[in-house]
C-alpha cells in the first residue's frame with residue numbers, strides 16, 4: 001500500500017517486481033491475492049504484472065453500506 005501522494009509514479013510496479021523476485025528466490029509456485037472489483041488501479045497493476053483473474057467472490061465486503069465483489073487473482077511463477 002502506497003501513500004496517495006505517491007500513486008502513479010511506477011512505485012507499485014516496482015514493488016510487484018520486488019515481490020515476484022523474492023517469491024522466485026524462495027522457489028514459490030504461485031502468488032495469490034484478492035482485490036475489490038472497483039479497485040481499477042490495482043487491477044490494472046496486477047494484469048500488467050502478469051496476474052490473471054481466476055474467480056470472483058460475490059458481495060465479499062460491505063463498505064459504507066455498499067456491497068463489493070472481490071476478484072481472486074493469481075500468478076503461476078514457473
Ligand SMILES: CC(C)(COP(=O)(O)OP(=O)(O)OC[C@H]1O[C@@H](n2cnc3c(N)ncnc32)[C@H](O)[C@@H]1OP(=O)(O)O)[C@@H](O)C(=O)NCCC(=O)NCCS
Pocket residue numbers: 001002003006007008009010011012013014033034035036039040041042044045048
Ligand atoms: C495499487 C497501488 C499499489 C498501485 O501503485 P502505483 O504506484 O500507483 O502503480 P503504478 O504507478 O506502478 O501503475 C501501475 C498501473 O496502474 C494503472 N493505473 C495507473 N493509474 C490508474 C488509474 N487512475 N486508473 C486505472 N489504472 C491506473 C496503469 O495501468 C499503470 O501501469 P502503466 O503506468 O504502465 O500504464 C496503489 O495505488 C496503492 O497503494 N493503492 C492502495 C492500496 C491498494 O489498493 N492495494 C491493492 C489491494 S488488493
